[in-house]
Amino acid sequence: xxxxxxxxxxxxxxxxxxxxxxxxxxxxxxxxxxxxxxxxxxxxxxxxxxxxxxxxxxxxxxxxxxxxxxxxxxxxxxxxxxxxxxxxxxxxxxxxxxxxxxxxxxxxxxxxxxxxxxxxxxxxxxxxxxxxxxxxxxxxxxxxxxxxxxxxxxxxxxxx
Amino acid sequence: xxxxxxxxxxxxxxxxxxxxxxxxxxxxxxxxxxxxxxxxxxxxxxxxxxxxxxxxxxxxxxxxxxxxxxxxxxxxxxxxxxxxxxxxxxxxxxxxxxxxxxxxxxxxxxxxxxxxxxxxxxxxxxxxxxxxxxxxxxxxxxxxxxxxxxxxxxxxxxxx
Amino acid sequence: xxxxxxxxxxxxxxxxxxxxxxxxxxxxxxxxxxxxxxxxxxxxxxxxxxxxxxxxxxxxxxxxxxxxxxxxxxxxxxxxxxxxxxxxxxxxxxxxxxxxxxxxxxxxxxxxxxxxxxxxxxxxxxxxxxxxxxxxxxxxxxxxxxxxxxxxxxxxxxxx
Amino acid sequence: xxxxxxxxxxxxxxxxxxxxxxxxxxxxxxxxxxxxxxxxxxxxxxxxxxxxxxxxxxxxxxxxxxxxxxxxxxxxxxxxxxxxxxxxxxxxxxxxxxxxxxxxxxxxxxxxxxxxxxxxxxxxxxxxxxxxxxxxxxxxxxxxxxxxxxxxxxxxxxxx
Numbered sequence: 142x143x144x145x146x147x148x149x150x151x152x153x154x155x156x157x158x159x160x161x162x163x164x165x166x167x168x169x170x171x172x173x174x175x176x177x178x179x180x181x182x183x184x185x186x187x188x189x190x191x192x193x194x195x196x197x198x199x200x201x202x203x204x205x206x207x208x209x210x211x212x213x214x215x216x217x218x219x220x221x222x223x224x225x226x227x228x229x230x231x232x233x234x235x236x237x238x239x240x241x242x243x244x245x246x247x248x249x250x251x252x253x254x255x256x257x258x259x260x261x262x263x264x265x266x267x268x269x270x271x272x273x274x275x276x277x278x279x280x281x282x283x284x285x286x287x288x289x290x291x292x293x294x295x296x297x298x299x300x301x
Numbered sequence: 302x303x304x305x306x307x308x309x310x311x312x313x314x315x316x317x318x319x320x321x322x323x324x325x326x327x328x329x330x331x332x333x334x335x336x337x338x339x340x341x342x343x344x345x346x347x348x349x350x351x352x353x354x355x356x357x358x359x360x361x362x363x364x365x366x367x368x369x370x371x372x373x374x375x376x377x378x379x380x381x382x383x384x385x386x387x388x389x390x391x392x393x394x395x396x397x398x399x400x401x402x403x404x405x406x407x408x409x410x411x412x413x414x415x416x417x418x419x420x421x422x423x424x425x426x427x428x429x430x431x432x433x434x435x436x437x438x439x440x441x442x443x444x445x446x447x448x449x450x451x452x453x454x455x456x457x458x459x460x461x
Numbered sequence: 462x463x464x465x466x467x468x469x470x471x472x473x474x475x476x477x478x479x480x481x482x483x484x485x486x487x488x489x490x491x492x493x494x495x496x497x498x499x500x501x502x503x504x505x506x507x508x509x510x511x512x513x514x515x516x517x518x519x520x521x522x523x524x525x526x527x528x529x530x531x532x533x534x535x536x537x538x539x540x541x542x543x544x545x546x547x548x549x550x551x552x553x554x555x556x557x558x559x560x561x562x563x564x565x566x567x568x569x570x571x572x573x574x575x576x577x578x579x580x581x582x583x584x585x586x587x588x589x590x591x592x593x594x595x596x597x598x599x600x601x602x603x604x605x606x607x608x609x610x611x612x613x614x615x616x617x618x619x620x621x
Numbered sequence: 622x623x624x625x626x627x628x629x630x631x632x633x634x635x636x637x638x639x640x641x642x643x644x645x646x647x648x649x650x651x652x653x654x655x656x657x658x659x660x661x662x663x664x665x666x667x668x669x670x671x672x673x674x675x676x677x678x679x680x681x682x683x684x685x686x687x688x689x690x691x692x693x694x695x696x697x698x699x700x701x702x703x704x705x706x707x708x709x710x711x712x713x714x715x716x717x718x719x720x721x722x723x724x725x726x727x728x729x730x731x732x733x734x735x736x737x738x739x740x741x742x743x744x745x746x747x748x749x750x751x752x753x754x755x756x757x758x759x760x761x762x763x764x765x766x767x768x769x770x771x772x773x774x775x776x777x778x779x780x781x
Contacts, residue, residue, distance in 0.1 A: 171532075171539050176496055182432075189432045204539075207532035212491075215524045219491050272342075272349045275435020282436070283443035331692075331699050336656055364695045372651075372687035379651050379684075502752075509752045592662075592669045595755020602756070603763035 142259040145198070146230045146239035149210055152217045153225035156194050158259070162281045165253040167198040167229070167241065170208050170216040172249045178268045179250025180220065185271070187224055190278055197226035200241040200249060205231070254278065257285030302419035305358070306390045306399035309370055312377045313385035316354050318419070322441045325413040327358040327389070327401065330368050330376040332409045338428045339410025340380065345431070347384055350438055357386035360401040360409060365391070414438065417445030462579035465518070466550045466559035469530055472537050473545035476514050478579070482601045485573040487518040487549070487561065490528055490536040492569045498588045499570025500540065505591070507544055510598055517546035520561040520569060525551070574598065577605030622739035625678070626710045626719035629690055632697050633705035636674050638739070642761045645733040647678040647709070647721065650688055650696040652729045658748045659730025660700065665751070667704055670758055677706035680721040680729060685711070734758065737765035 143163060147155070166183040168175035180197075187195040201208045210228055217226060229238035244253060247266040254263035254277060263277055303323060307315070326343040328335035340357075347355040361368045370388055377386055389398035404413060407426040414423035414437060423437055463483060467475070486503040488495035500517075507515040521528045530548055537546060549558035564573060567586040574583035574597060583597055623643060627635070646663040648655035660677075667675040681688045690708055697706060709718035724733060727746040734743035734757060743757055 171535055173540055185430075185432055189430065189436060204535045207527075207529070207535050209527070212527035212532065215491055215527050219524075220493050270345075270349065271431040272345055272435035275432035275437075276349060276439035276442070277435075279436035279439020279441075280443040281439075283440040331695055333700050364699075367687075367689070367692035367695050369687070372692065375651055375684045375687050380653050505750075505752055509750065509756060590665075590669065591751040592665055592755035595752035595757075596669060596759035596762070597755075599756035599759025599761075600763040601759075603760040 143253075143255045143261075144240070144243055145196070145227055146243070147198075147227035148230040149228040151210065151214055151226045151228065152197075152222060155227070156196065156225055158194050158196075158255075160257050160285075161194045162190075162192070162257050162278065162285055163194045163196065163255040163259075164278070165196050165198055165255070167200045167246055167249055167251040167253070169199065169201055169203075169249045170213055171204065174268065175250040176220075179252070180222070182269075182271065182274070183252075184223060186274070186278065189275065190282065192282060193278060195224040197222060197224055198229055198240060199226055200229040200238050200246065200251075201231075202237045202241060202249075205236070254281060256281050303413075303415045303421075304400070304403055305356070305387055306403070307358075307387035308390040309388040311370065311374055311386045311388065312357075312382060315387070316356065316385055318354050318415075320417050320445075321354045322350075322352070322417050322438065322445055323354045323356065323415040323419075324438070325356050325358055325415070327360045327406055327409055327411040327413070329359065329361055329363075329409045330373055331364065334428065335410040336380075339412070340382070342429075342431065342434070343412075344383060346434070346438065349435065350442065352442060353438060355384040357382060357384055358389055358400060359386055360389040360398050360406065360411075361391075362397045362401060362409075365396070414441060416441050463573075463575045463581075464560070464563055465516070465547055466563070467518075467547035468550040469548040471530065471534055471546045471548065472517075472542060475547070476516065476545055478514050478575075480577050480605075481514045482510075482512070482577050482598065482605055483514045483516065483575040483579075484598070485516050485518055485575070487520045487566055487569055487571040487573070489519065489521055489523075489569045490533055491524065494588065495570040496540075499572070500542070502589075502591065502594070503572075504543060506594070506598065509595065510602065512602060513598060515544040517542060517544055518549055518560060519546055520549040520558050520566065520571075521551075522557045522561060522569075525556070574601060576601050623733075623735045623741075624720070624723055625676070625707055626723070627678075627707035628710040629708040631690065631694055631706045631708065632677075632702060635707070636676065636705055638674050638676075638735075640737050640765075641674045642670075642672070642737050642758065642765055643674045643676065643735040644758070645676050645678055645735070647680045647726055647729055647731040647733070649679065649681055649683075649729045650693055651684065654748065655730040656700075659732070660702070662749075662751065662754070663732075664703060666754070666758065669755065670762065672762060673758060675704040677702060677704055678709055678720060679706055680709040680718050680726065680731075681711075682717045682721060682729075685716070734761060736761050 164186055168179050183195055199213050229240045232239050252265045256262050324346055328339050343355055359373050389400045392399050412425045416422050422441060484506055488499050503515055519533055549560045552559050572585045576582050644666055648659050663675055679693050709720045712719050732745045736742050
C-alpha cells in the first residue's frame with residue numbers, strides 16, 4: 142500500500158486511490174529538472190490516462206526557508222498544476238522529509254508508480270522517456286482491467 | 302490476422318509475427334510528416350519495446366516514378382532504419398497500393414497495431430503522442446503476457 | 462542611457478556598460494514563461510555573443526512575499542545563472558517596481574536591448590525567436606564595430 | 622563574387638544577387654541532417670530576414686541515380702520550399718559537382734554566406750545554432766546598411 146506522509150494538501154484534498162493505478166511525482170519547486178521535465182510530464186500523464194490518479198509530492202530536502210507551503214501555493218497557481226499536491230512531512234533532525242525517506246528517493250524529480258493493489262512497481266529518479274513511461278503505465282492499467290484500444294470494421298478508437 | 306501484400310522486402314526478410322504484438326508503420330520516403338515524426342517514432346518503438354515486432358510499409362500512392370524500390374533502398378541506408386521494410390504492392394489501374402487499400406489508410410504516415418492474436422487494434426493516421434502510443438503498446442503487451450515492471454525491497458526495474 | 466534602479470545586486474556586481482551593447486532581461490523567478498524560455502535564451506545570448514553585456518533584472522510585480530531576494534539567491538544558485546542579477550527597486554504604494562515602470566514593461570519576460578551609446582533599441586515582451594533575436598544583436602554589434610565573420614582562402618571563422 | 626555553376630534551376634529562376642547579402646544552402650534531398658535541420662533553417666532564414674537572398678543548392682555527390690532533378694522537383698513540392706533551387710553541375714569523372722568542388726564543401730548540409738559585395742564570409746558544414754547564425758546575418762546586413770531596430774518614446778519595432 143502506498144505510504145504518503147503529508148503535512149498538508151494543496152490544490153485539492155487527498156484523492157481516493159483504492160483500486161486505482163497511482164503516479165506519485167516527487168518534486169521541489171526550485172529544482173530545474175523538475176520544472177523543465179518532471180512536472181510537464183506529470184501533467185501529460187494525467188491528460189493521457191484519465192483513469193490514472195496523479196499526485197504531486199513536494200519533497201523539500203534543501204533551502205527549506207524559501208520553499209515554504211506559501212511559496213508552493215504561488216508556484217501551483219502560476220504553473221496551473223491540475224493535480225493535488227501533498228507537502229512531504231518534515232522530520233525533526235533531518236533535512237530529508239518522511240515520504241522521501243520511506244521510499245529512499247535519491248532526489249527530485251522522482252516518479253513512483255503503484256498498481257491497482259497498492260504495490261510499488263516503479264521508483265525512478267531523473268528523467269524517463271515519454272514512450273517508455275507510457276508503456277509502463279499501459280501495462281499497469283491493463284493488469285487492473287482498464288480499457289484497451291479497440292477496432293471494428295469501421296475503424297479503431299484510442300482508449301480514454 | 303495481419304494482411305500484408307508486399308511486392309518486395311528490403312532491409313531484412315519478412316519477420317515472424319505469430320504470437321507477437323506487431324506495429325506496421327506505413328510511410329512514403331518523400332512525405333515530410335513521415336520523415337519528421339512517423340519514422341523516428343517507429344525507430345523509437347523498436348528501442349523502447351524489444352518484444353514488439355516493428356515493420357515498415359512503403360505505401361506509395363503518388364510520384365511513383367521517383368519513389369522506386371531503388372530510391373527506397375538508398376533512403377533506408379541513409380536513415381539507418383533498423384527494421385525490415387515491405388514494399389506495398391501496386392495495383393493495376395489504381396495509384397493506391399494493395400495493403401493501403403485493404404486497411405483503408407487515409408494517407409501517410411499511418412500506424413497499425415496488431416495484438417498477439419493478429420487482430421487489428423489501432424489504425425491511426427497522422428501523428429500520435431509518444432506517451433499515448435506507449436500506453437496503447439503497453440496494454441497490448443500486457444494482454445499478451447509480456448513482462449511488467451517489478452520492484453522489490455532493493456529497488457525497481459524497467460521491463461525489457 | 463540605460464536607467465536601472467536596483468535595490469541590490471546578486472551573483473556579481475553591477476557590470477560596466479559604457480560603450481557596450483547591453484541586454485537587460487526582466488524576469489520573475491516564479492514566472493513559467495521566464496523559466497522555460499526567457500532565462501535559457503538570456504544564458505544563450507551570453508554564450509553566443511561574448512562581447513554583449515547580459516544583465517538579469519528581477520522585476521517582481523506580484524507575490525512579493527515569496528519572491529524575496531533570499532529566494533532569488535537560491536533560484537540563481539539552482540539554475541546556475543552566469544550573469545549578474547539586479548533586484549528591481551520596489552516603489553512605495555505600487556506593486557510595480559521602478560525600472561519596470563520606467564520602461565513601461567508589459568510583464569515578464571521582457572527583453573531590453575541598448576546599443577553601444579546607451580540608446581534603447583528593442584523593448585520586447587514575451588518570447589522572441591532565437592534567429593530573429595540573433596539578427597538584432599548582430600546588427601547592434603556591427604554598428605558598434607564588433608568583429609564580423611571572416612574568410613580567407615583556407616576557410617572561414619565565426620566571430621567570438 | 623559568388624560562383625554558382627548550375628545545370629538547372631527549379632522552383633524559380635536564378636535570383637538577382639547584386640548588392641545583396643546571399644545565403645547559399647547546399648543540401649541533398651536524401652541527407653537526413655539536411656532534411657531535419659538544414660532545410661528548415663534555410664526556410665526560417667528567409668522568413669526572419671526578408672532582405673536576405675536565400676538560394677538552395679542541390680549538391681549530389683552520391684546516389685546520383687535516385688537523386689535526379691525529377692526526384693528533386695517532387696521533393697521541393699512536398700516540402701513546399703519557398704526559395705529557388707540550383708542543381709549543382711555534375712563534373713565528368715568525379716562524383717563531386719562543380720560548385721561543391723569550387724568551395725571545397727566538406728559535405729551536406731553546408732551553408733555559405735556572401736556579403737553585399739559578393740565576398741564569401743561564412744562557409745559552414747553541419748549544423749549551426751539559430752542565434753549564432755542570426756548574429757552573423759545581422760552583422761552582414763548592418764554592414765550593407767540594412768534597417769536596424771529602432772525605438773522612440775512610444776515603443777520599439779523589430780526591423781523587416
